[in-house]
Amino acid sequence: MAKVLSIRNATVRFLEKIVFEDMDFEWEEGQHWAIIGSSGVELTAFLDTILGRTMVTKGEILRFFAEKYQQEKKESKEVHSFRDLIAIVSQQYAFRNKSNLQNFYYQQRFNSMDSEETLTVAEYLLGLDHQKGEWNIKKVLNLFKLESLKDKSLIKLSNGETRRLAMASALVKNPKLMLLDQPLTGLDIQTRNSFDRILQEIRESGIHVMISTNSHEIPASISHVAVLGDKKVKETMERKSLDLSEFFPIQLKGFDGLLLKRLLSKNEEEGFKRIIHLENIKVQYGEKVILKDINWTVNPGEKWLLKGENGAGKSTLLSLVLGENPQAYANNIWLFDKKRGSGESIWDIKKQIGFVAPELSRFFPANQTCLKVVLSGLFDTMGLFRKVNKEQEDMAMKWLKLFKVETLAGKLLRQVSLEEQRFILLARALIKVPSLLVLDEASQGMDEYQRVLFKNTIDQICGLIPITLIYVSHYQEDVPDCVDRVFQL
Known part of the structure; x- marks a missing residue:
């Protein structure tokens, strides 16, 4: 089977610390991954490693999904990066005002005059770089139930609405890989229940998906699970083979x-x-x-x-x-x-x-x-x-x-x-x-x-x-x- 990506014997630094040592991971075509583990820092660092945001001091990462694209861009002498084919929804997203300055202050979202300085949902999506593909603005507005919010100022969105917009923004890029860091946090029960249908539609459009998530919230449309721990990928398996009782015994030591x-x-x-x-x-x-x-x-x-x-x-x-x-x-x-x-x-x-x-x-x-x-x-x-x-x-x-x-x-x-x-x-x-x-x-x-x-x-x-x-x-x-x-x- 063709490979999407390989991480081989990698040592990785993130936030000035070594987070992974001698780590191996294989991603094959047709696989859609959930990354779980007891450390949220490791989960984020793993996605950032695929995105090239961490420092790999030993070993290698082979991004097969981007080889053809990079060769074509090289031949036509265009500026390019494998990142052009990846969309990430992180937990820290920042929107800018119409002057392209991220100078919002907390009270601004409740002041109707200040919100005029901020883009609406539709204006924001229109301003993003779009790759050709199945997903356009109309389709992502519909998928994430943002149609009724398209004229709403970004700063007036609730936490959950902002999260849905962040996912829509990623999808409208028509990426090869879509990485989502804890995508279900901040979403109400109704939206969480419909999330599996959303993932299924993304999958069917040919996009490979990887999410970091809570071990008890792995969507049914995810095919494979990787368990992080001890600074490496401890175990990988098909989702149907996952036995949660083997992982994460929570032994809490509270504070003084x-x-x-x-x-x-x-x-x-x-x-x-x-x-x-x-x-x-x-x-x-x-x-x-x-x-x-x-x-x-x-x-x-x-x-x-x-x-x-x-x-x-x-x-x-x-x-x-x-x-x-x-x-x-x-x-x-x-x-x-x-x-x-x-x-x-x-x-x-x-x-x-x-x-x-x-x-x-x-x-x-x-x-x-x-x-x-x-x-x-x-x-x-x-x-x-x-x-x-x-x-x-x-x-x-x-x-x-x-x-x-x-x-x-x-x-x-x-x-x-x-x-x-x-x-x-x-x-x-x-x-x-x-x-x-x-x-x-x-x-x-x-x-x-x-x-x-x-x-x-x-x-x-x-x-x-x-x-x-x-x-x-x-x-x-x-x-x-x-x-x-x-x-x-």
């Missing part, structure tokens, strides 16, 4: 409970009567109504799960709570016993709230180290822009030490793995010991071990202090055990 308790100690409790009170909330942009007749009261110490399909308005609702949405002033909203618009500043609200969402890391300036990101939580800014004292810096270092990422203090946030970013953002949210903790898909993109660790950590925190919690997740297994109330949009 005594240190966590000391870091969470607060001089005094605030004594709020109500954390959130919403009456008949309505939010709309132009003719589009996002939220209507929303009533919700959150009392101190309560633990809530906020549920809803992609695009149901969860992010918009949270933006009202976080003080990010200008439409808060046109509604009856009380936060921490104060009515919005009664003279309180946005900083009065923010100092009581710790917030983590996967997209937050996109909005920090590129020069922000992990230590600065944690310290910025003291001032509720997207980055550190003022001097701090030694006591504050020591406190931030203790949070990094608690989550076992203190060695990353001087590294840029964008240089560390997604798992590490999530715990750094959690440290940023907790450093001021907030009254309300809002976690919006906060463990999205983590591997299986890290997701369980993150969930248990939230339970540990909620067991130590009477913090109020709002948790958003499409995965029931990620919801902390302490959550006992549900608000469904």
